[in-house]
Amino acid sequence: MRDLPSLFDLTGRTAIVTGGSRGLGAEMAEGLAEAGAAVFLAARREEWLTPTVERMTDHGFQCSGALCDVSKKEDVARCVAEALGAFGRVDILVNNAGITWGAAAEEMPLEKWKAVLDVNLTGAFLFSQAAGKHMLERGSGSIVNVSSISGLTGSLHTEGLAGYAASKAGLLGLTRELAARWGSRGVRVNAIAPGFFPSRMTEKALARMREQYEASVPLGRIGRSGEIKGLVVFLASEASSYITGQTIVVDGGATIV
Numbered sequence: 001m002r003d004l005p006s007l008f009d010l011t012g013r014t015a016i017v018t019g020g021s022r023g024l025g026a027e028m029a030e031g032l033a034e035a036g037a038a039v040f041l042a043a044r045r046e047e048w049l050t051p052t053v054e055r056m057t058d059h060g061f062q063c064s065g066a067l068c069d070v071s072k073k074e075d076v077a078r079c080v081a082e083a084l085g086a087f088g089r090v091d092i093l094v095n096n097a098g099i100t101w102g103a104a105a106e107e108m109p110l111e112k113w114k115a116v117l118d119v120n121l122t123g124a125f126l127f128s129q130a131a132g133k134h135m136l137e138r139g140s141g142s143i144v145n146v147s148s149i150s151g152l153t154g155s156l157h158t159e160g161l162a163g164y165a166a167s168k169a170g171l172l173g174l175t176r177e178l179a180a181r182w183g184s185r186g187v188r189v190n191a192i193a194p195g196f197f198p199s200r201m202t203e204k205a206l207a208r209m210r211e212q213y214e215a216s217v218p219l220g221r222i223g224r225s226g227e228i229k230g231l232v233v234f235l236a237s238e239a240s241s242y243i244t245g246q247t248i249v250v251d252g253g254a255t256i257v
Helices: 005-006 023-035 044-059 072-089 109-138 164-186 204-213 229-236
Strands: 014-017 038-043 063-067 092-095 142-145 187-194 247-250
Touching: 014 023, 014 072, 014 109, 023 038, 023 044, 023 229, 038 044, 044 063, 044 187, 063 072, 072 109, 092 109, 092 229, 109 142, 109 164, 109 187, 109 229, 142 164, 142 229, 164 187, 164 229, 229 247
Parallel strands: 014 038, 014 092, 038 063, 092 142, 142 187, 187 247
Antiparallel strands: none
């Protein structure tokens, strides 16, 4: 029987984290690196990507990255190829890249609806397809899709989430389907569904309704820095080797009441 530290040890493995240059993506990348993994960050903006890669390498982590629009198949293929070129393998994929567009459903411009689904859902599919082929060839791998409680419940606290909620619900379906199809071939696929955490995406909504939202959460607060990275390490590691197709909710109990 393996001891506990070895179950969480990711030494010798490589992880791709999309949307990994800031916020929860950077936090999860840091957690994977702290567990021993080499980390490849995919992000849209140079001004966020480069400083994050530099900060992680300054801490002694193996880290590289590339600019990538996850909704474009050619960008995804190039990014996975660069990760393989840099580190020789891909063992872990964290599909974290996401956007939203706030508009009432009855007024939502079709192009904005499509843009949200293209990044949040199609992007996760494209990366799972490209990295998954490599994992399937090797007979092992772990994919972690970052969904949201918006994919599980409707919301009375925020407006204009139709595209975001649909994309995040779709991501849960994709998680289960890939887990069912790829489990026998050694690739596990799970999802994380965070509640509200402070981020660039949530700052406007939280400024408007934080007090009201926290009053409805059993733990009485929004998420804090560091409360996601332990979970992604667990799902990426051998500690979760008999878990696939599952969604773990990290919301302080918001969805149980």
